[in-house]
Structures are given as C-alpha cells and as structure tokens.
Amino acid sequence: MTDLNDSELMTRVARGDEHAFLMLYDRHAARVHALTLRILSDPMLAEEATQDAFLKLWSRARLFMNERGSLLLWLLTIARRTALDRLRLEGRRPVLSDSNDPDDMWQTIPDLDSMPEEARWRSLHFAVQSLQPDHRQVIELAYYQGLSQSEIAEVLGWPLGTVKTRLRAAMEQLRQKWNEE
Amino acid sequence: MAQDEHSHFREQLSAYALGALDAEDVRALEEHLQTCDSCRAELSEYRAISDGLLTALPPRLPSAALRKRLQSQLPSAQKKTQPRFNWSFGKLVLGGALALLLLMNLFSFLQMRQIQNQQADLVQQIKTNQFALSMLAYPGTQAIPIAANNLSGSVLLDRERNTAALVMWHLPQLNQDQTYQAWLIEPDGHRVSAGTFRSQEDTSYTTQPVYPKQDLANFVGIGVTVEPAGGSDQPTGQRVFKVDF
Numbered sequence: 001m002t003d004l005n006d007s008e009l010m011t012r013v014a015r016g017d018e019h020a021f022l023m024l025y026d027r028h029a030a031r032v033h034a035l036t037l038r039i040l041s042d043p044m045l046a047e048e049a050t051q052d053a054f055l056k057l058w059s060r061a062r063l064f065m066n067e068r069g070s071l072l073l074w075l076l077t078i079a080r081r082t083a084l085d086r087l088r089l090e091g092r093r094p095v096l097s098d099s100n101d102p103d104d105m106w107q108t109i110p111d112l113d114s115m116p117e118e119a120r121w122r123s124l125h126f127a128v129q130s131l132q133p134d135h136r137q138v139i140e141l142a143y144y145q146g147l148s149q150s151e152i153a154e155v156l157g158w159p160l161g162t163v164k165t166r167l168r169a170a171m172e173q174l175r176q177k178w179n180e181e
Numbered sequence: 182m183a184q185d186e187h188s189h190f191r192e193q194l195s196a197y198a199l200g201a202l203d204a205e206d207v208r209a210l211e212e213h214l215q216t217c218d219s220c221r222a223e224l225s226e227y228r229a230i231s232d233g234l235l236t237a238l239p240p241r242l243p244s245a246a247l248r249k250r251l252q253s254q255l256p257s258a259q260k261k262t263q264p265r266f267n268w269s270f271g272k273l274v275l276g277g278a279l280a281l282l283l284l285m286n287l288f289s290f291l292q293m294r295q296i297q298n299q300q301a302d303l304v305q306q307i308k309t310n311q312f313a314l315s316m317l318a319y320p321g322t323q324a325i326p327i328a329a330n331n332l333s334g335s336v337l338l339d340r341e342r343n344t345a346a347l348v349m350w351h352l353p354q355l356n357q358d359q360t361y362q363a364w365l366i367e368p369d370g371h372r373v374s375a376g377t378f379r380s381q382e383d384t385s386y387t388t389q390p391v392y393p394k395q396d397l398a399n400f401v402g403i404g405v406t407v408e409p410a411g412g413s414d415q416p417t418g419q420r421v422f423k424v425d426f
Contacts, residue, residue: 168192
C-alpha cells in the first residue's frame with residue numbers, strides 16, 4: 001500500500017480503511033503540526049489541533065475532491081482553520097514566531113529537478129525570511145494569527161493605512177521573488 | 182468602470198488572498214471580481230502565495246503519543262473497548278437448551294394453573310350442590326317452582342337462616358360476553374342484585390346460592406336476566422324467569 005498516492009489512499013479512507021488513514025498521517029503529520037505550532041505557539045494546543053485536523057480528515061474523507069487541489073493543501077487548510085478557531089477560543093494575544101529558532105528554519109533548498117514541490121515550498125520560506133521585519137510581521141499576523149488589517153493596526157499601534165501599504169508591499173515582493181524561481 | 186474604482190479593488194487583492202481584508206470590504210470586492218478578469222488573474226497569483234504559506238514551514242514531528250491517541254479514536258479501537266459476546270457453537274446450543282427448558286417450565290406451570298382452577302370450580306360446584314341439598318332437606322325451606330319457557334326448577338327459600346338457592350334445569354349456555362344475574366325484587370319493584378353466575382357445563386342443572394344482604398322479608402320475589410359480562414346495576418337484558426315469594 002506504500003506505493004499508493006494521496007488520492008488513492010483517500011479513496012480508501014472514505015471507505016473506512018484505517019490503515020490508509022494512518023499512512024496519510026505518517027506522511028503529513030509533521031507538516032500539519034508545523035502549521036498548528038506556528039499558529040498556536042504551544043506544543044500541547046498544537047497537538048490537539050493536529051489531532052482535530054486529522055479526525056476531520058477521517059470524517060470528511062468523502063468530501064475530498066482531488067481535481068480541486070492536492071490532499072496536503074486541503075488538509076493544511078483544515079488544520080489552519082482548526083488552529084485559528086482554537087486561538088480565538090483561548091483568547092490569547094497574538095504571538096509572533098521567533099525567527100531565530102533554528103527549528104523554524106530551513107537551511108538549504110533541495111534540487112529543483114528531484115524535489116520540485118519541496119524546492120518551491122522552501123524558496124517561499126526563504127522569500128518570507130528575506131522580507132524586512134515590519135513587512136514579515138504583517139504577513140505573519142494576517143496569515144498565521146488570522147487577524148484582519150484593522151486588528152493588525154490595533155495590535156501593532158500602526159495607522160490602518162500603514163498596515164495596508166506594508167501588507168500589499170510584502171505580498172508584491174513575495175510574488176516577484178517566487179515567480180523568479 | 183472608473184479606473185479609480187478598479188485601482189481601489191486591486192489594492193485589496195493581497196489582503197483578500199490572506200483572509201485579512203476587513204469584513205465590510207469583502208462583499209464589494211467579491212462583486213467586482215465577478216466582472217473583472219484582470220483582478221481575478223492577479224488574485225490567483227496571490228492565492229498561490231497564501232496556499233504556499235501553508236507549506237512554507239519546516240516540518241515539526243508531533244509526539245509519538247499523538248498517533249496512538251488518534252488510533253484509539255478510530256471506530257475499530259472504539260469497538261475493541263466495547264464488551265462483546267462471543268457466541269460459540271457450544272454456547273448457542275446451551276442457550277437454546279436453556280430457552281427450551283424455560284419454555285417447558287412455563288407450559289407446565291400454565292397447565293397446573295388450569296387444573297387448579299378446574300379443581301376449585303369443581304369444589305365450589307359440589308359445595309353449592311350440597312348447600313342446595315341441605316336446604317331441600319331442611320323442614321323450614323320453602324320450594325317455589327320456576328315456570329318459564331324451556332326452563333324448569335325451583336327457588337328454595339330458607340327465611341329462618343335468610344338464605345336462598347336457585348336450582349335450574351336446562352339453563353342455556355351464554356356467550357363469553359354475557360352472564361346470568363339474579364335480582365331480589367322489593368315491594369316497589371326496585372331490583373337489588375343477588376349475584377351473577379353461568380350455567381354449569383357438565384350437568385343438566387345449575388345451582389346458584391343467594392345470600393341476601395337484607396332480610397328476605399323485605400323482598401317480594403326473585404328473578405334472573407341475561408346481562409353483559411360483569412353484571413349490571415339494574416336489569417337491562419332479557420328476562421329468564423321471575424318468581425313471586
């Protein structure tokens with residue numbers, strides 16, 4: 001069964017195949033957990049959100065449509081919403097990730113020919129890291145903390161117009177850098 | 182469309198792709214996107230970035246315990262924790278034998294109850310007949326003949342001991358939803374119930390004792406009618422006979 005792709009495994013999960021479900025978990029748990037940990041900044045809460053995300057994958061397997069995107073993207077979208085819901089439930093103040101944490105850093109970009117997808121992800125990671133700090137901050141607060149532009153302005157004490165300008169500039173830089181790859 | 186308006190919406194695309202556009206601006210932008218090809222194309226590029234941000238994080242393995250917790254919440258694990266009966270062939274046979282034994286016991290019990298009821302009826306019938314015989318043998322008993330169509334017999338009155346008995350020959354069998362009811366008749370014609378009874382199935386005659394709650398001297402006659410099962414407060418059905426004292 002190890003040679004089955006994600007879509008084939010999901011077909012089996014939709015039929016109640018627990019072995020296929022665990023294979024998908026082994027394949028993607030580390031990515032899901034990285035995302036929930038980035039959002040929640042608490043290992044215990046992050047594990048609970050990761051668990052909830054996989055249980056949703058199990059219960060909603062019939063709803064997955066391969067033609068609308070990869071399973072990993074679908075799963076990570078579920079995990080992001082689950083973690084953001086948990087963040088709101090906990091009512092915690094937004095936390096910016098420590099960009100100096102070596103665990104949160106990739107050091108290299110793999111060969112584009114042998115691992116094209118992985119290389120794309122890492123290049124975006126480096127593009128985000130290369131943003132100037134105030135630009136990176138608005139991207140992280142918006143995407144990994146689920147804040148609107150008005151909420152970011154309130155949290156950072158910036159004028160709303162400044163937040164909008166910096167967010168737009170940051171996204172434009174990412175678009176240009178990513179398209180250069 | 183005004184160029185200014187288009188520029189205004191275009192500036193919102195990146196925030197919209199990140200889910201950071203304030204709620205009050207979302208609806209207007211979505212309406213604009215329905216008619217603007219260039220904005221839709223630009224939005225898809227920003228969306229690729231926001232999707233990419235989901236994966237642009239170094240993987241972090243959760244604890245090994247999480248996998249076990251997940252496994253324990255899957256349906257098969259939950260089934261294992263529920264107690265289940267393992268019906269082997271031997272247990273099925275044993276269960277069947279026990280059920281059969283129980284059924285036979287129940288049948289025997291019902292049969293015994295039926296015999297006991299029959300026995301009690303018989304004893305009561307013998308006592309009633311003995312009661313009628315003793316009344317007949319008593320010197321003070323008055324025997325008043327019953328004169329009715331297809332029916333004969335006597336009303337035995339023992340005024341000293343304030344008892345009476347009806348001895349009826351060829352009393353017809355009634356349906357299950359009917360009963361015979363005896364009535365003592367007061368001088369003003371008012372009837373007082375003196376009990377219900379059925380005709381005896383295994384003899385040609387039926388004997389029914391009557392134990393009045395009042396002195397027999399207060400009554401001027403006795404009669405029998407057919408009433409619904411359980412009896413009535415006053416006669417409602419067909420009269421079988423009436424005898425004046």
